[in-house]
Amino acid sequence: MKHVKMFGKSVPLIAIVLVGLLALGASAALLTQYAQVTMTVPVEQSVIIYGGGETGIVTDTFNAIGGRTYCRPHTLDNRGHVEAPIDFTWTSSLNPDGIIVSYLKPLNFETEVSTDYPTMSIPATITVVDTGTDIEWTIDIDMTDYAAFAWGGHLGYGLVISKDGIHPAFQVHGNDGVDHAYAFGTHLYSKWGPTLQDGYNGWHTGTGGNNIPVAGIGWIDCTGDRQIVAGDYNDALPIHSDGNPDGVFTVSINKCYLGDEFYWAVQVMGQTSDTHYPVAWAMWSGDSSTFPVAEIAEDIDPYTLAMLEILDFYIVYDFNIALPPDTYSITSTVNVG
Numbered sequence: 524m525k526h527v528k529m530f531g532k533s534v535p536l537i538a539i540v541l542v543g544l545l546a547l548g549a550s551a552a553l554l555t556q557y558a559q560v561t562m563t564v565p566v567e568q569s570v571i572i573y574g575g576g577e578t579g580i581v582t583d584t585f586n587a588i589g590g591r592t593y594c595r596p597h598t599l600d601n602r603g604h605v606e607a608p609i610d611f612t613w614t615s616s617l618n619p620d621g622i623i624v625s626y627l628k629p630l631n632f633e634t635e636v637s638t639d640y641p642t643m644s645i646p647a648t649i650t651v652v653d654t655g656t657d658i659e660w661t662i663d664i665d666m667t668d669y670a671a672f673a674w675g676g677h678l679g680y681g682l683v684i685s686k687d688g689i690h691p692a693f694q695v696h697g698n699d700g701v702d703h704a705y706a707f708g709t710h711l712y713s714k715w716g717p718t719l720q721d722g723y724n725g726w727h728t729g730t731g732g733n734n735i736p737v738a739g740i741g742w743i744d745c746t747g748d749r750q751i752v753a754g755d756y757n758d759a760l761p762i763h764s765d766g767n768p769d770g771v772f773t774v775s776i777n778k779c780y781l782g783d784e785f786y787w788a789v790q791v792m793g794q795t796s797d798t799h800y801p802v803a804w805a806m807w808s809g810d811s812s813t814f815p816v817a818e819i820a821e822d823i824d825p826y827t828l829a830m831l832e833i834l835d836f837y838i839v840y841d842f843n844i845a846l847p848p849d850t851y852s853i854t855s856t857v858n859v860g
Contacts, residue, residue: 592842615853662774663771680696747772749766786817
């Protein structure tokens with residue numbers, strides 16, 4: 524038997540081997556772990572759309588007419604604790620030529636201004652608010668001493684909208700004697716058109732012009748009677764009636780037709796017609812470069828949802844006047860940005 528010296532003594536080699544094997548056996552028997560945790564975690568989607576349920580699909584239907592624009596409101600909810608970048612894409616079951624789809628976040632626009640009285644004749648406060656579906660103007664004429672400026676017992680207004688801040692797009696007015704084809708006081712819509720050969724600086728609002736009663740427009744609503752005294756429209760008796768004793772007119776325009784921003788001006792009429800806002804506006808000149816801008820919405824393609832943000836937005840569908848009649852299935856997809 525082979526021996527080796529260890530610590531000054533002769534030790535059989537097999538003994539050393541046995542000690543090593545025992546040590547190895549003792550090491551293999553030690554614990555390799557103390558515990559395990561097994562967890563089953565059903566994870567829900569972070570960003571959801573209200574009304575979409577588990578599938579995240581919202582089905583909507585509405586009847587449309589070519590040459591018109593429509594808005595449909597929706598809500599996204601980021602339930603995560605981090606930001607969620609998103610963007611949008613859309614497809615159409617038929618040729619999408621002639622269709623424009625956009626995605627806007629309302630900014631809850633509001634403002635209040637006053638006419639420059641007494642430099643201008645008629646004191647009035649003009650309030651503009653976002654009502655959810657519309658932008659609404661309230662033209663509130665101070666009726667404390669109405670007889671001083673209410674000629675013939677009536678008042679009038681004109682609201683001008685510009686899309687580009689260069690030229691007007693259209694106006695809404697109370698027909699203060701402009702178009703004799705309609706009863707005075709009828710709320711009318713009139714488009715501005717510089718390419719037409721007649722009219723005044725592009726305004727074609729006289730009898731036989733392009734006035735359309737607001738009642739037939741569908742996306743504009745107006746309130747407020749022209750008459751503030753007893754009798755018919757030509758009666759000048761200084762007696763209050765229930766026609767419009769407070770001198771208040773409202774104009775509501777669907778936000779679909781105003782885009783994400785627009786420009787506006789107001790004229791107030793009575794015994795005089797010099798009162799307007801803004802002061803720098805040269806009334807009915809066809810120039811809207813002095814109009815104040817109203818930023819009513821933000822384009823959210825793309826957009827980043829903040830942690831726990833609930834986003835109200837609306838999809839705008841714009842159909843070309845020459846779009847062929849058919850049934851179009853338009854699908855908008857909210858993508859992970």
